[in-house]
Amino acid sequence: QVQLQQWGAGLLKPSETLSLTCAVYGGSFSDYYWSWIRQPPGKGLELIGEMNLSGFGNYNPSLTSRVTISIDTSKNQFSLNLSSVTAADTAVYYCAREVSTLTYFDSWGQGTLVTVSS
Amino acid sequence: AIQMTQSPSSLSASVGDRVTITCRTSQDISSALAWYQQKPGKAPKLLIYDASSLESGVPSRFSGSGSGTDFTLTISSLQPEDFATYYCQQFNNFLTFGGGTKVEIK
Numbered sequence: 001q002v003q004l005q006q007w008g009a010g011l012l013k014p015s016e017t018l019s020l021t022c023a024v025y026g027g028s029f030s031d032y033y034w035s036w037i038r039q040p041p042g043k044g045l046e047l048i049g050e051m052n053l054s055g056f057g058n059y060n061p062s063l064t065s066r067v068t069i070s071i072d073t074s075k076n077q078f079s080l081n082l083s084s085v086t087a088a089d090t091a092v093y094y095c096a097r098e099v100s101t102l103t104y105f106d107s108w109g110q111g112t113l114v115t116v117s118s
Numbered sequence: 119a120i121q122m123t124q125s126p127s128s129l130s131a132s133v134g135d136r137v138t139i140t141c142r143t144s145q146d147i148s149s150a151l152a153w154y155q156q157k158p159g160k161a162p163k164l165l166i167y168d169a170s171s172l173e174s175g176v177p178s179r180f181s182g183s184g185s186g187t188d189f190t191l192t193i194s195s196l197q198p199e200d201f202a203t204y205y206c207q208q209f210n211n212f213l214t215f216g217g218g219t220k221v222e223i224k
Contacts, residue, residue, distance in 0.1 A: 104167050109161065
């Protein structure tokens with residue numbers, strides 16, 4: 001049974017870079033896409049981006065200029081960097097396993113609340 | 119971008135009730151729809167994919183139906199652990215989520 005465990009800084013100042021990492025335990029690491037999704041407080045869900053081990057993936061067009069998703073196959077981990085954050089980036093960030101490119105998510109991390117405040 | 123409209127945005131129901139949640143999309147997405155359940159402070163949990171396929175381990179009281187632009191999630195007999203927020207998500211054209219339906223205790 002796959003488990004996703006994520007970590008990263010929870011408090012940032014405007015203009016800083018958000019960095020989160022997600023470790024995958026169990027299951028295949030190579031057969032899926034690995035994704036980041038966020039949820040502003042009290043609001044709905046938004047895909048940030050996805051990536052597979054071959055480096056193929058997609059970013060949300062509204063975030064693509066600020067987002068990088070990378071994968072470390074030696075550690076079964078993947079990471080999110082979101083640059084130049086503002087208060088609008090305050091949200092709970094989730095890592096998730098995606099069955100295939102731009103499909104649905106069958107396993108999720110526990111979530112990390114990231115607050116952007118001066 | 120495909121717009122997703124869930125209704126109602128919230129509902130009150132009792133244990134044992136049959137509950138129906140609707141998701142409407144702004145264009146035809148065939149059967150490219152998933153449903154999730156989210157409890158406070160927790161990550162979403164996949165319930166239904168491809169509009170009507172039940173995810174492994176999900177109780178059979180949950181069912182999904184529909185195709186094209188109109189979809190339904192039904193809970194046949196609401197249980198105490200089902201009080202949560204439910205989201206639909208389309209994956210026909212990029213990927214977007216509905217606004218959610220909060221199911222509360224009556």
